[in-house]
Amino acid sequence: MLGIPCSLPLYFTATALAKLAHQDGEVAIVKAAFKAGVPYMLPTLSSYTLDEMLGACEPGQELYAQLYVNPERSRSEQYVRKLEAAGVKALFVTVDAPQLGRREKDMRSKFTQQGSDVQDKDGDEAEGEVDRSQGAARAISSYIDPSLNWDDVPWLKSITKMKVLLKGVQCGEDAVLAYKAGLAGAVLSNHGGRQLDTCRPGIEVLPEVMEALREAGCKPGEFSVFVDGGIRRGADIFKAVALGATGVGVGRPVLYALASYGSKGIVRMVQMLQDELQMVMRLSGAPNVKMITDKLVLTTNLADHIVPLPTDNLTRLTYQSLQPAARL
Numbered sequence: 001m002l003g004i005p006c007s008l009p010l011y012f013t014a015t016a017l018a019k020l021a022h023q024d025g026e027v028a029i030v031k032a033a034f035k036a037g038v039p040y041m042l043p044t045l046s047s048y049t050l051d052e053m054l055g056a057c058e059p060g061q062e063l064y065a066q067l068y069v070n071p072e073r074s075r076s077e078q079y080v081r082k083l084e085a086a087g088v089k090a091l092f093v094t095v096d097a098p099q100l101g102r103r104e105k106d107m108r109s110k111f112t113q114q115g116s117d118v119q120d121k122d123g124d125e126a127e128g129e130v131d132r133s134q135g136a137a138r139a140i141s142s143y144i145d146p147s148l149n150w151d152d153v154p155w156l157k158s159i160t161k162m163k164v165l166l167k168g169v170q171c172g173e174d175a176v177l178a179y180k181a182g183l184a185g186a187v188l189s190n191h192g193g194r195q196l197d198t199c200r201p202g203i204e205v206l207p208e209v210m211e212a213l214r215e216a217g218c219k220p221g222e223f224s225v226f227v228d229g230g231i232r233r234g235a236d237i238f239k240a241v242a243l244g245a246t247g248v249g250v251g252r253p254v255l256y257a258l259a260s261y262g263s264k265g266i267v268r269m270v271q272m273l274q275d276e277l278q279m280v281m282r283l284s285g286a287p288n289v290k291m292i293t294d295k296l297v298l299t300t301n302l303a304d305h306i307v308p309l310p311t312d313n314l315t316r317l318t319y320q321s322l323q324p325a326a327r328l
């Protein structure tokens, strides 16, 4: 995936402040990613510094990185240069958090526990800039520039030779804009439902995006489409790949495994997904990943959910990314 050999079509997606799950935080995730043979997307807003995360890597270990763009663009440029110098293969620019979603449980937590140090890009303690009274996410979200928009794409491409992708695309139109802007791909995601409640998960957006890209003249392999959100079983990976995804990201399963059993728990979690994926492949007659095609899944009920949603949630939201901020 994006030039990195992987033991299955899966990567660990960026999750900020991994020390909240376990004292070994991102360092344990880096180590598990190597053992499991999958890439880890280093988060910008990590609890360990970039140098500490890179220091935990084995020689030759391949990485992705996630980017939250800072209002001070030179700060982001410096960070990106550091990632590139470290050999990071692809940069995923998060485009679905220009405004923080309303996270009521988090707001009540106050974010004062030990071990919740906030690192910004590469190790400066961002302590002075942080309001800790409204939860973890609010405390660190001031780092993110809400004015990021499509006009910034040429700048993003100009500051690095790494592949640049958008993380948090929700519709075919935005995927086509990203493709036409010369980006390397997109992650279809609703940010794990943490940003805009009731919007569609990536898997539901995937068929629409693949069709829009095909109509725009995009050839297979020219633009990589990934999905994250709710990937919990090997069958979920299978379905995403069948519908055209290059691979999937997992976030919370990594944190749950980390919190429960540390780094080795994450390796075990990947093994479980790998075993399940292999079982589904065998039982559905796909001998290798290339042969997991859309003939093997039905999409007629794609938007139906096994767990009935409350009626007021039945209408799904969708969004376009990188738009000017609304004002009331």
Ligand SMILES: Cc1cc2nc3c(=O)[nH]c(=O)nc-3n(C[C@H](O)[C@H](O)[C@H](O)COP(=O)(O)O)c2cc1C
Pocket (backbone or CB within 6 Å): 013, 014, 015, 016, 043, 044, 045, 066, 094, 167, 189, 190, 191, 192, 193, 194, 228, 229, 230, 231, 249, 250, 251, 252, 253
């Ligand atoms: C605790 C937590 C922190 C997250 N932090 C980030 C982040 O810093 N940057 C980002 O782009 N996405 C972040 N995400 C979103 C994930 O990358 C991913 O889109 C989402 O969790 C869906 O995957 P999952 O259902 O496997 O968790 C975070 C998610 C969680 C749960």
Ligand SMILES: CC(C)CC(=O)C(=O)O
Pocket (backbone or CB within 6 Å): 016, 045, 097, 100, 137, 138, 140, 141, 191, 194
């Ligand atoms: C500051 C937040 C937006 C970090 C994040 O991406 C998340 O918690 O989902």
